Amino acid sequence: MKSFxxxxxxxxxxxQNLPYGVFEPVDGDGGPRIGVAIGxxxxxxxxxxxxxxxDGPILTGSDCFFQPSMNVFLGMGRPAWKEAxxxxxxxxxxxxxxxxxxxxxxxxxxxxxxxxxxxLPIVIGDYxxxxxxxxxxxxxxxxxxxxxxxxxxxxxHLPIAYHGRASSIVISGTDVVRxxxxxxxxxxxxxxxxxSQKLDFxxxxxxxxxxxxxLGESIDVDKAADHIFGLVxxxxxxxxxxxxxxxxxxxxxxxxxxxxxxxxxxxxxxALEPFSCDAPKQEPHPLPYLEEKISRNYDIPLEVWIKPxxxxxxxxxxxxxxxxxxxxxxxxxxxHTINGCNLRPGDxxxxxxxxxxxxxxxxxxxxxxxxxxxxxxxxxxxRRFLEDGDEVTFTACCKGNGYSVGFGTCSGRVLPAVx
Amino acid sequence: MKSFxxxxxxxxxxxQNLPYGVFEPVDGDGGPRIGVAIGxxxxxxxxxxxxxxxDGPILTGSDCFFQPSMNVFLGMGRPAWKEAxxxxxxxxxxxxxxxxxxxxxxxxxxxxxxxxxxxLPIVIGDYxxxxxxxxxxxxxxxxxxxxxxxxxxxxxHLPIAYHGRASSIVISGTDVVRxxxxxxxxxxxxxxxxxSQKLDFxxxxxxxxxxxxxLGESIDVDKAADHIFGLVxxxxxxxxxxxxxxxxxxxxxxxxxxxxxxxxxxxxxxALEPFSCDAPKQEPHPLPYLEEKISRNYDIPLEVWIKPxxxxxxxxxxxxxxxxxxxxxxxxxxxHTINGCNLRPGDxxxxxxxxxxxxxxxxxxxxxxxxxxxxxxxxxxxRRFLEDGDEVTFTACCKGNGYSVGFGTCSGRVLPAVx
Ligand SMILES: [Ca+2]
Ligand SMILES: [Ca+2]
Ligand SMILES: [Mg+2]
Ligand SMILES: [Mg+2]
Ligand code: NI
Numbered sequence: 001m002k003s004f005x006x007x008x009x010x011x012x013x014x015x016q017n018l019p020y021g022v023f024e025p026v027d028g029d030g031g032p033r034i035g036v037a038i039g040x041x042x043x044x045x046x047x048x049x050x051x052x053x054x055d056g057p058i059l060t061g062s063d064c065f066f067q068p069s070m071n072v073f074l075g076m077g078r079p080a081w082k083e084a085x086x087x088x089x090x091x092x093x094x095x096x097x098x099x100x101x102x103x104x105x106x107x108x109x110x111x112x113x114x115x116x117x118x119x120l121p122i123v124i125g126d127y128x129x130x131x132x133x134x135x136x137x138x139x140x141x142x143x144x145x146x147x148x149x150x151x152x153x154x155x156x157h158l159p160i161a162y163h164g165r166a167s168s169i170v171i172s173g174t175d176v177v178r179x180x181x182x183x184x185x186x187x188x189x190x191x192x193x194x195x196s197q198k199l200d201f202x203x204x205x206x207x208x209x210x211x212x213x214x215l216g217e218s219i220d221v222d223k224a225a226d227h228i229f230g231l232v233x234x235x236x237x238x239x240x241x242x243x244x245x246x247x248x249x250x251x252x253x254x255x256x257x258x259x260x261x262x263x264x265x266x267x268x269x270x271a272l273e274p275f276s277c278d279a280p281k282q283e284p285h286p287l288p289y290l291e292e293k294i295s296r297n298y299d300i301p302l303e304v305w306i307k308p309x310x311x312x313x314x315x316x317x318x319x320x321x322x323x324x325x326x327x328x329x330x331x332x333x334x335x336h337t338i339n340g341c342n343l344r345p346g347d348x349x350x351x352x353x354x355x356x357x358x359x360x361x362x363x364x365x366x367x368x369x370x371x372x373x374x375x376x377x378x379x380x381x382x383r384r385f386l387e388d389g390d391e392v393t394f395t396a397c398c399k400g401n402g403y404s405v406g407f408g409t410c411s412g413r414v415l416p417a418v419x
Numbered sequence: 420m421k422s423f424x425x426x427x428x429x430x431x432x433x434x435q436n437l438p439y440g441v442f443e444p445v446d447g448d449g450g451p452r453i454g455v456a457i458g459x460x461x462x463x464x465x466x467x468x469x470x471x472x473x474d475g476p477i478l479t480g481s482d483c484f485f486q487p488s489m490n491v492f493l494g495m496g497r498p499a500w501k502e503a504x505x506x507x508x509x510x511x512x513x514x515x516x517x518x519x520x521x522x523x524x525x526x527x528x529x530x531x532x533x534x535x536x537x538x539l540p541i542v543i544g545d546y547x548x549x550x551x552x553x554x555x556x557x558x559x560x561x562x563x564x565x566x567x568x569x570x571x572x573x574x575x576h577l578p579i580a581y582h583g584r585a586s587s588i589v590i591s592g593t594d595v596v597r598x599x600x601x602x603x604x605x606x607x608x609x610x611x612x613x614x615s616q617k618l619d620f621x622x623x624x625x626x627x628x629x630x631x632x633x634l635g636e637s638i639d640v641d642k643a644a645d646h647i648f649g650l651v652x653x654x655x656x657x658x659x660x661x662x663x664x665x666x667x668x669x670x671x672x673x674x675x676x677x678x679x680x681x682x683x684x685x686x687x688x689x690a691l692e693p694f695s696c697d698a699p700k701q702e703p704h705p706l707p708y709l710e711e712k713i714s715r716n717y718d719i720p721l722e723v724w725i726k727p728x729x730x731x732x733x734x735x736x737x738x739x740x741x742x743x744x745x746x747x748x749x750x751x752x753x754x755h756t757i758n759g760c761n762l763r764p765g766d767x768x769x770x771x772x773x774x775x776x777x778x779x780x781x782x783x784x785x786x787x788x789x790x791x792x793x794x795x796x797x798x799x800x801x802r803r804f805l806e807d808g809d810e811v812t813f814t815a816c817c818k819g820n821g822y823s824v825g826f827g828t829c830s831g832r833v834l835p836a837v838x
Contacts, residue, residue, distance in 0.1 A: 126586050131669060141668075152667050157610050158601055162669035163582035163676070167545050167761045168634055177635035179758035182577055182706065191576050193706050215587055215678070216596035218837065242758065248571050249560075250550060250581035251670020257582070257760040259634065287601065287612050339598035339661065340837070341676040342586045418637065418759070 001403075003092045004100040005110065007039035012397055012406025014039070016274075018088055019230070019265035019407070020070060023116040032068040032119050037265055037408075038092055040113050045088075047109035053091060053098065056083040069123045070208075070229075070266070075345035077211045078226050085270055118264035120171045122208060122346040127164040127260070128336060129204075129236060129350035131155075132327040136355040139367045144244065156284055159327035159335050164236075164350065165257035172233075172263050172410045178388065178417040179258035181242035191245060195417030198240035198372065199386040202353040203304050203363035203394060205322055206234040207329050208266050209347040213337055221292045221334035225269065227343065228329055233263040233302075233394045233410035234350050240366050240385070262348070263394070263410035271405050275299045275398040279328045289338050290331050297323040300407075302354060302396045304363075308381050309389025315378040317368060320354050320361045322396075388416045420822075422511045423519040424529065426458035431816055431825025433458070435693075437507055438649070438684035438826070439489060442535040451487040451538050456684055456827075457511055459532050464507075466528035472510060472517065475502040488542045489627075489685070493648050494764035496630045500648065504689055537683035539590045541627060541765040546583040546679070547755060548623075548655060548769035550574075551746040555774040558786045563663065575703055578746035578754050583655075583769065584676035591652075591682050591829045597807060597836040598677035600661035610664060614836030617659035617791065618805040621772040622723050622782035622813060624741055625653040626748050627685050628766040632756055640711045640753035644688065646762065647748055652682040652721075652813045652829035653769050659785050659804070681767070682813070682829035690824050694718045694817040698747045708757050709750050716742040719826075721773060721815045723782075727800050728808025734797040736787060739773050739780045741815075807835045 003015040013019065015038065023042055024032045035042040045065040048054060054062070058080045064073040073080065091099045099105055131137060134151070137160075141150030154160065170176075178199055183192040210229040213219050219227055236256060243255025279295040300322035307314035327335075332349055353363040362368045365385050368376055372384040386392065391413040397406035422434040432438065434457065442461055443451045454461040464484040467473060473481070477499045483492040492499065510518045518524055550556060553570070556579075560569030573579065589595075597618055602611040629648040632638050638646055655675060662674025698714040719741035726733035746754075751768055772782040781787045784804050787795055791803040805811065810832040816825035 126584060144668075153604075154601075154610075154664055154667065157604075158665060160665065160669055161672050163584055163672065165545060165582055165760060166585070167631075167763050167766075168759075170634070177759050180637070181758050182573075185572075185576075190703065190706065191573075193708070212586075215589070216834075216837070218599070239758070245573055246577065246579065247668065247670075248573065249563075249666065249670070250579055251666070251668070253580050253582065254754070254758040254760065258758040284609065287609065289612070335673070339600050339658070339673040339677040340587075340596050341584060341673065344586050347586070415635075418635070 002094045003038055004094045005038045005041055005092060011039050012404055012408050013037040014403045015089060015092055016400065016403050017267060017271045017405045018085060019267045019271065020121065021264045021266065022069060022119045022121040024119060025111065026115055026117050034065050034067065034070060034073070036088055042111045042113060042116055043088065043092065044109045044111060048091065051105055054084065054087055056087060058083050070121050071123050071346040074208065074210045074229050081229065081268065118171060120169065121264060121266055124166045124169055124346055124348050125344045127166045127169060127348045128161050129164045129352060130159050130161040130327065130332050131352040132159050132325045132332065133352055133355050133363065134326045135324065135357055136353040136363055136367065139355060139362065143366060143371045159332050162251045164260065168257055169260045169262060169348065172261055172412065174261060174412055175415045176237055176259040176412045177415045179239050179242065179254065180417050181239060181254050182245055183241040184245045196239035196241055197385065199414065200238045200240055200365045201304065201386065201392045202236035202238055203302060203318065203320060204234040204236050204350045204353055205231050206262060206351065207231055207349040209343050209349065210345060212343040212345055215342040216340040218340060219333050219337045221290060221330055224330035224333035227333055228269060230266040230268040231272065232266055233396055233407050235261040235392060235394060235410055235412060236350060237261065261410055261412045263407050265408050267405065267407055272298050272398065274400055275405065277323055280326055289334055292330055295328055297325060297328060299323050300396050300398055302394065305393045306378055306383065307391040308378060308387065311379060314393060317376060318360060318362055320356045320363055322354060324354055324356045325351055386414050388414050390414045421513045422457055423513045424457045424460055424511060430458050431823055431827050432456040433822045434508060434511055435819065435822050436686060436690045436824045437504060438686040438690065439540065440683045440685065441488060441538045441540040443538060444530065445534055445536050453484050453486065453489060453492070455507055461530045461532060461535055462507065462511065463528045463530060467510065470524055473503065473506055475506060477502050489540050490542050490765040493627065493629045497645050500687065537590060539588065540683060540685055543585045543588055543765055543767050544763045546585045546588060546767045547580050548583045548771060549578050549580040549746065549751050550771040551578055551744045551751065552771055552774050552782070553745045554743065554776055555772040555782055555786065558774060558781065562785060562790045578751050581670045583679065587676055588679045588681060588767065591680055591831065593680060593831055594834045595656055595678040595831045596834045598658050598661065598673065599836050600658060600673050601664055602660040603664045615658035615660055616804065618833065619657045619659055619784045620723065620805065620811045621655035621657055622721060622737065622739060623653040623655050623769045623772055624650050625681060625770065626650055626768040628762050628768065629764060631762040631764055634761040635759040637759060638752050638756045640709060640749055643749035643752035646752055647688060649685040649687040650691065651685055652815055652826050654680040654811060654813060654829055654831060655769060656680070680829055680831045682826050684827050686824065686826055691717050691817065693819055694824065696742055699745055708753055711749055714747055716744060716747060718742050719815050719817055721813065724812045725797055725802065726810040727797060727806065730798060733812060736795060737779060737781055739775045739782055741773060743773050743775045744770055805833050807833050809833045
């Protein structure tokens with residue numbers, strides 16, 4: 001499977017991937033539109049639609065690609081997604097002359113990535129963050145509540161989650177301002193106040209919801225995959241000092257809501273299918289509404305890099321994998337809706353921090369530095385938590401046979417707090 | 420101050436109130452539009468705008484009233500709101516002939532309430548629920564965690580809140596399906612599963628956000644009132660058994676997200692101004708970012724009524740007051756944004772359950788029945804938690820000198836769980 005568009009060997013975006021995003025030309029030539037990444041280019045799906053090349057039964061005449069966000073297309077569901085993928089894969093393939101031999105259409109529809117700016121691809125009605133890595137749950141519980149029973153009893157029975165803040169979700173490349181807030185009082189003094197002293201990243205991925213469900217109805221766990229379009233990388237920036245003081249009894253709030261970064265390209269479940277693998281065995285056995293006929297994870301290697309302000313190069317700080325998650329995406333969807341809560345197209349479901357079992361696979365600095373007790377070394381510089389100027393970059397890439405299906409990067413730089 | 424439109428003496432909607440809502444004709448004659456309540460009529464602001472009667476410096480030529488939601492108008496801020504209020508108050512007054520003597524325009528712009536259906540007035544980007552009544556915090560803490568230190572230490576230093584679910588916010592009159600979910604295991608058995616056995620209401624009000632703030636910036640507590648358009652009644656339906664099992668450590672999730680009901684009319688801060696009063700003294704003294712020059716509450720009497728399925732009439736179950744809140748709306752806004760979190764027009768900020776100090780002023784059944792231990796009697800019928808068919812109605816009305824400024828009602832009926 002090969003495209004006529006050049007795809008460098010290390011590219012995350014070969015013909016097997018075709019992730020979706022929303023972009024606009026940097027030169028101000030028109031507004032936001034939907035595209036698909038191929039090598040170092042973006043295929044403008046609005047131009048393909050104008051040319052009448054989406055000619056399948058569902059997409060003929062649809063306005064879904066003339067939108068500034070993916071939401072309409074997301075709501076159309078898997079039959080539309082499959083039809084679009086088949087059309088695009090054929091159009092871009094080396095053997096298909098339609099686009100390959102049409103210089104004028106190529107000119108209109110294939111944008112070099114250097115000439116476009118990526119935008120938030122979805123309007124996010126609600127953002128939910130799960131807590132589905134057992135290693136992360138155990139480490140956080142030990143740090144915040146001590147080594148006896150670090151994982152709450154409920155954790156093994158349900159995929160714990162909280163509602164996150166949708167307004168402060170930003171696209172990769174957006175700077176993040178260090179938040180100010182309250183920290184624990186020491187002794188009888190009032191709580192501390194000022195810029196967070198424990199700014200952290202959280203290595204996560206997030207599912208983008210396709211068709212939703214009606215309020216009052218639930219999604220069956222065995223049909224839940226049809227409600228998931230694909231995945232992005234997500235950095236759930238966290239201020240551990242603010243979080244530790246505020247989170248009892250209603251959960252994290254200002255320790256999280258100052259910013260969440262996602263990667264621009266949504267990699268579809270279709271593209272990830274070759275990398276699916278068995279989910280971990282769950283003991284105790286889940287309740288029937290969480291029990292699935294096929295319980296699958298994806299083998300997606302993940303990396304976190306930090307580049308301090310004055311360094312030339314980033315240093316790797318962790319290597320983890322999506323398959324470290326205990327609860328599956330489909331169980332998350334079934335649980336989220338078991339009470340009748342309605343999901344909508346474009347909702348974002350974060351996995352929670354993806355930590356593995358090894359010291360080198362922990363998904364946040366809270367765990368990596370054990371709450372600041374043992375520093376990391378980045379090419380000679382010490383880190384307990386993030387410092388101003390640090391640029392944090394996540395990346396993920398599945399290695400296939402002679403090709404990769406990757407997510408590009410999810411990055412953000414820390415700016416100093418407001419004085 | 421009197422209108423040419425008839426306003427019955429007990430009406431919540433005299434010329435002094437003028438709350439905003441979004442409605443559509445029940446006869447399918449055109450789509451959603453913005454209106455203002457006057458007596459038993461709704462003034463259609465789109466018709467007034469078409470007639471060119473919004474002729475002040477800000478609103479002339481604006482499309483803000485040709486929208487299916489209030490969001491554009493909300494984002495325009497207090498100067499626009501004041502101009503609109505002055506125009507509408509003048510147009511409806513008994514001495515002003517423009518509308519009074521124009522039969523054709525009256526026909527087009529004044530709808531009897533019986534001919535319209537009220538819709539959700541805002542597109543809610545994010546919904547936050549605070550926890551600002553000390554009595555409620557104390558009672559819940561005692562019930563869930565015991566009588567020693569029922570109120571967590573942080574409660575007196577910051578207005579605690581959590582992110583709520585925006586998708587399941589519905590307009591008054593919408594039925595609410597009893598949620599299913601997990602409850603605490605007893606002994607070594609697995610968790611229980613089924614329809615919630617502890618379905619509850621929570622008596623709340625909610626602020627509707629006007630202009631927002633940029634991500635990374637904060638709103639000064641002394642300027643926060645300019646970011647609040649007005650208030651609605653809110654029922655934060657809660658499933659106490661689901662909540663009690665799931666909420667450690669990340670807070671309430673499915674115990675809340677199955678539904679939240681708001682009243683259709685947004686009563687503006689201008690209309691509530693005559694009912695403002697001093698906020699309670701705060702000890703310990705709040706940190707500087709929460710300290711305000713003028714700290715005000717509003718004297719808004721609140722009532723909750725329940726009508727069981729087979730009863731002819733509802734029974735009153737509680738009488739509370741908005742002034743029971745410890746943290747003010749402006750402190751909530753300042754706290755919410757101190758970390759740089761961005762608010763957007765139309766965001767909804769729930770106050771938390773508004774309980775008073777008396778047994779008769781508790782804002783939810785969890786408190787009223789002390790977690791089911793002492794039943795209430797509704798005209799001979801016993802209630803510990805809500806039963807299928809129960810209709811719960813909130814109402815609020817401020818009594819002025821010869822007039823009332825009221826909120827109408829916020830109601831919903833409990834439907835049986837999905838089998
Ligand atoms: Ca997280
Ligand atoms: Ca509440
Ligand atoms: Mg975050
Ligand atoms: Mg609720
Ligand atoms: Ni090119």
